[in-house]
Amino acid sequence: MSYVIEMLNIRKEFPGIVANDDITLQVEEGEIHAILGENGAGKSTLMSILFGLYHADRGTIKVRGKEVKINSPNDANDLGIGMVHQHFQLIHNYTVTENIILGKEGGFVLDTRQGRRKIKELSERYGLNIDPDSVIENISVGMQQRVEILKMLYRDADILIFDEPTAVLTPQEIDEMMDIMRALAKEGKSIIIITHKLDEIKAVAQRCTVIRRGRLIGVVDVASTSTAEMAAMMVGRQVNFKVQKAPAKPGEAVLEVKDLNVLNNKKVLGVKDFSLSVHAGEIVGIAGVDGNGQSELVEAITGLRPIESGSVSLLGRDITKLSIKERNDLGLGHIPEDRQKRGLVLSFPLYDNFIIKDFEKRPFSHHGLLDKPQIKEYSQAIIEKYDVRSGEGVNSLAGKLSGGNQQKAIIGREITAQPKLLIAVQPTRGLDVGAIEFIHAQLVKHRDEGNAVLLVSFELDEIFNLSDRIAVINAGRLIDIVKTEDTDEYAVGLMMAGIKSGKEVG
Amino acid sequence: MAKERLLKEHKAGSLLVSLTAVVAGILAGCILLLVLGRNPMEAMRLIIHGSVSDPRRIGNTIAVATQLILIGLSVAFGYKAGLINIGGSGQMLVGGCVASLWAYYGQGIPRPLYLVIIVVSGAIAGGLWGFISGFLKAKFNVHEVVSCIMLNWTALWIIYETIPAFMVDPSVASRSASVPAAQSLRTPLLSQFFPRSYINWGIIIAIAMVFVIAFILNKTTLGYQLKAVGANRFCAEYAGIKVSRNIIISMTIAGALSGIAGVTYYCGYSNMIYRNQMPNEGFDGIAVALLGNCNPVGVFFAALFFAILKAGKGSLGAGAGIPPEIADTIIAVIIYFSATSVLFRRLWDRLFHGMYEKKLGKMNIKAAGPSSDVER
Ligand SMILES: Nc1ncnc2c1ncn2[C@@H]1O[C@H](COP(=O)(O)OP(=O)(O)OP(=O)(O)O)[C@@H](O)[C@H]1O
Numbered sequence: 001m002s003y004v005i006e007m008l009n010i011r012k013e014f015p016g017i018v019a020n021d022d023i024t025l026q027v028e029e030g031e032i033h034a035i036l037g038e039n040g041a042g043k044s045t046l047m048s049i050l051f052g053l054y055h056a057d058r059g060t061i062k063v064r065g066k067e068v069k070i071n072s073p074n075d076a077n078d079l080g081i082g083m084v085h086q087h088f089q090l091i092h093n094y095t096v097t098e099n100i101i102l103g104k105e106g107g108f109v110l111d112t113r114q115g116r117r118k119i120k121e122l123s124e125r126y127g128l129n130i131d132p133d134s135v136i137e138n139i140s141v142g143m144q145q146r147v148e149i150l151k152m153l154y155r156d157a158d159i160l161i162f163d164e165p166t167a168v169l170t171p172q173e174i175d176e177m178m179d180i181m182r183a184l185a186k187e188g189k190s191i192i193i194i195t196h197k198l199d200e201i202k203a204v205a206q207r208c209t210v211i212r213r214g215r216l217i218g219v220v221d222v223a224s225t226s227t228a229e230m231a232a233m234m235v236g237r238q239v240n241f242k243v244q245k246a247p248a249k250p251g252e253a254v255l256e257v258k259d260l261n262v263l264n265n266k267k268v269l270g271v272k273d274f275s276l277s278v279h280a281g282e283i284v285g286i287a288g289v290d291g292n293g294q295s296e297l298v299e300a301i302t303g304l305r306p307i308e309s310g311s312v313s314l315l316g317r318d319i320t321k322l323s324i325k326e327r328n329d330l331g332l333g334h335i336p337e338d339r340q341k342r343g344l345v346l347s348f349p350l351y352d353n354f355i356i357k358d359f360e361k362r363p364f365s366h367h368g369l370l371d372k373p374q375i376k377e378y379s380q381a382i383i384e385k386y387d388v389r390s391g392e393g394v395n396s397l398a399g400k401l402s403g404g405n406q407q408k409a410i411i412g413r414e415i416t417a418q419p420k421l422l423i424a425v426q427p428t429r430g431l432d433v434g435a436i437e438f439i440h441a442q443l444v445k446h447r448d449e450g451n452a453v454l455l456v457s458f459e460l461d462e463i464f465n466l467s468d469r470i471a472v473i474n475a476g477r478l479i480d481i482v483k484t485e486d487t488d489e490y491a492v493g494l495m496m497a498g499i500k501s502g503k504e505v506g
Numbered sequence: 507m508a509k510e511r512l513l514k515e516h517k518a519g520s521l522l523v524s525l526t527a528v529v530a531g532i533l534a535g536c537i538l539l540l541v542l543g544r545n546p547m548e549a550m551r552l553i554i555h556g557s558v559s560d561p562r563r564i565g566n567t568i569a570v571a572t573q574l575i576l577i578g579l580s581v582a583f584g585y586k587a588g589l590i591n592i593g594g595s596g597q598m599l600v601g602g603c604v605a606s607l608w609a610y611y612g613q614g615i616p617r618p619l620y621l622v623i624i625v626v627s628g629a630i631a632g633g634l635w636g637f638i639s640g641f642l643k644a645k646f647n648v649h650e651v652v653s654c655i656m657l658n659w660t661a662l663w664i665i666y667e668t669i670p671a672f673m674v675d676p677s678v679a680s681r682s683a684s685v686p687a688a689q690s691l692r693t694p695l696l697s698q699f700f701p702r703s704y705i706n707w708g709i710i711i712a713i714a715m716v717f718v719i720a721f722i723l724n725k726t727t728l729g730y731q732l733k734a735v736g737a738n739r740f741c742a743e744y745a746g747i748k749v750s751r752n753i754i755i756s757m758t759i760a761g762a763l764s765g766i767a768g769v770t771y772y773c774g775y776s777n778m779i780y781r782n783q784m785p786n787e788g789f790d791g792i793a794v795a796l797l798g799n800c801n802p803v804g805v806f807f808a809a810l811f812f813a814i815l816k817a818g819k820g821s822l823g824a825g826a827g828i829p830p831e832i833a834d835t836i837i838a839v840i841i842y843f844s845a846t847s848v849l850f851r852r853l854w855d856r857l858f859h860g861m862y863e864k865k866l867g868k869m870n871i872k873a874a875g876p877s878s879d880v881e882r
């Protein structure tokens with residue numbers, strides 16, 4: 001079989017780091033080809049080169065056997081290459097049709113009618129199930145991703161690049177996504193997928209290129225390689241998928257939420273009569289399908305969102321009326337859901353990001369003057385402990401870090417501050433398996449040091465791995481809270497759908 | 507490995523980009539002059555002649571630069587917190603007005619104290635104007651551009667009424683009585699080097715402010731917060747930084763800087779206030795900040811450059827019948843190019859990549875294409 005894409009001996013340097021060091025990637029026609037590598041290994045960089053966003057310092061690219069120069073995403077489009085970025089690039093108040101044909105149709109007036117027909121046709125052909133007339137902000141993340149896929153298909157792309165497509169999807173959506181990819185491959189499309197989830201590679205890919213620290217480690221046949229082998233190949237050691245932890249020794253209540261009601265963005269109650277307590281020395285996991293009030297609950301506890309009624313107390317003190325700063329200073333830590341929006345100032349260097357909550361405290365400042373050497377020393381310790389990789393160490397701008405390393409930086413900052421209550425929302429989103437193992441161990445260690453951890457995750461695996469108790473949320477209500485050892489994924493799955501011990505909960 | 511380092515591709519820095527904007531502006535001016543059938547070299551010569559050919563002219567150019575530095579700093583400071591301060595004119599007017607009132611009614615105060623009083627009260631008045639914009643933005647989400655424009659006109663009409671009431675010049679109705687030189691910021695200490703020029707203490711204040719603002723932005727927790735709010739409000743909020751408070755502080759300090767510019771202008775440079783004239787400096791300050799990349803030191807040099815153009819343009823009409831608007835055109839083109847500096851950055855990066863590729867070619871290695879890594 002011939003190669004549809006060949007990237008030969010690609011090299012790309014950024015200040016202080018070789019992101020791609022002599023990497024070769026060969027994709028066969030009609031195959032689903034996975035790229036696996038640690039956070040910061042250079043996967044996104046390699047794909048950005050193929051899509052014309054970056055330009056290699058060295059190396060050759062061949063498309064369908066012919067050597068090409070790809071200077072911009074337009075060139076990539078012309079060669080039939082499409083890409084879905086991890087952060088979608090859709091205009092929120094435009095319809096699906098408008099988003100798709102934008103930038104493709106010539107002339108000043110959008111001819112939506114013809115575009116609409118083609119979109120409907122494509123949607124049916126690949127089972128995407130998309131209504132061309134809905135407005136982006138009203139559809140789910142999973143749907144938005146399909147719009148991105150349609151965008152590529154509409155431009156007649158037959159080489160499709162997906163950069164961590166499943167990081168933002170719910171488990172159900174991931175299954176559907178896998179089906180769509182198989183359907184696309186069947187129609188003769190060639191697909192490159194970056195993912196940290198080995199099960200997904202197993203489920204769809206034929207071959208997998210493994211890279212580590214910018215270098216090619218090897219190409220494996222997926223069917224004949226176990227996930228453990230792939231993981232070991234990528235991190236260079238055995239990875240333990242199961243978290244080691246002793247039974248919890250819960251102490252007094254650290255967080256107490258009573259009868260909480262919170263409005264969501266649509267101005268209706270997103271959290272309803274919610275009560276929950278988290279004790280020192282335990283991890284409570286909130287299980288639920290995305291969009292069932294988890295974000296509103298977390299924002300209400302952290303002070304980012306006003307509440308309608310009820311109360312929140314931290315260490316026995318009512319914090320309902322306290323400012324965000326006062327809550328943070330009382331010992332609240334928060335790994336936010338959206339790392340780029342809330343978690344980091346992307347244009348600040350890492351060291352400035354590490355002190356964003358504590359810059360007014362000693363030793364980071366005295367009498368209003370920042371103490372740079374102290375700040376850098378503190379930051380250096382975080383990036384070393386949490387293995388935050390970047391070109392220029394603590395001086396790197398946060399926005400230049402790879403997605404997973406941004407996440408590690410936030411987690412490192414929050415745990416290092418030793419909060420009495422740590423709220424971790426999707427803490428391992430976008431992390432490689434080695435990093436997940438490490439972060440899980442850190443969360444357990446934080447628990448063992450006598451702190452409370454409230455974990456929000458859409459992945460049942462993670463919930464079951466870490467939690468001592470599991471609280472299930474559905475449509476803003478607490479369905480039930482159970483000890484992890486007394487339940488199983490099936491029961492929790494049912495409760496997530498609003499069904500408690502066989503009865504439907506209204 | 508060493509060789510590979512040597513072969514690293516260059517990236518355009520902001521200084522290079524700003525300089526390109528300047529050159530492009532001057533080129534555009536030259537082309538315009540050619541179209542008009544004039545000699546561009548002659549125009550350049552006249553501008554230089556008019557601005558720096560003798561001590562008096564140099565002194566005047568410095569005096570013009572004084573206001574531009576201060577307002578440029580004002581705009582840049584607001585911009586760091588994500589705010590667009592186009593209220594410099596109004597802030598200048600109120601600052602200048604308060605200082606002028608002291609000049610007329612505060613005679614007999616010992617001079618060092620008097621100087622401190624007028625500068626501080628001008629800063630307070632301008633700061634109040636900035637505060638109002640900041641407050642409206644923070645509490646009622648009124649866009650600062652809207653409130654700044656309204657406050658510019660409010661200031662103008664207050665001055666319109668204040669002049670006939672408190673600063674009457676019996677001979678002319680259209681402006682205030684002029685501030686006696688002894689009550690202004692002018693000082694023999696500086697004038698002796700630049701005789702008969704308008705140079706005054708203002709330039710010393712302006713230079714000091716360059717350092718003060720750079721210090722605040724880079725070394726203090728205040729500057730840190732302001733920048734965090736400007737760069738990512740959502741993250742600042744998450745971290746417990748009070749966004750509203752910082753917006754107000756930022757606009758107040760920006761207003762105070764423009765207020766001081768009003769003092770140096772109306773009690774040092776022109777020494778009088780026209781009843782019905784919105785000072786242009788408030789808007790020129792935006793250009794200065796833009797060209798200076800909102801960096802205090804950059805602002806300083808950008809202001810000097812614009813001051814040369816502004817001070818020199820008078821010679822154009824007088825000397826050779828060249829329309830002095832040419833200087834304004836050059837300024838306008840530079841503003842345009844600094845605002846679209848991304849284009850220059852790309853251009854340079856492309857150029858650098860070409861050079862890089864050529865070098866690689868000599869070494870028989872292939873590069874994959876020109877670079878367009880745009881900073882995000
Ligand atoms: N624009 C840039 N400027 C400087 N360094 C960069 C830039 N883009 C990426 N890097 C660096 O290059 C390395 C590779 O980054 P890349 O985004 O390709 O990693 P990745 O394999 O996609 O990781 P992840 O799994 O975390 O997304 C990282 O160390 C990153 O800091």
Ligand SMILES: [Mg+2]
Nearest residue numbers: 043044402403
């Ligand atoms: Mg990536």
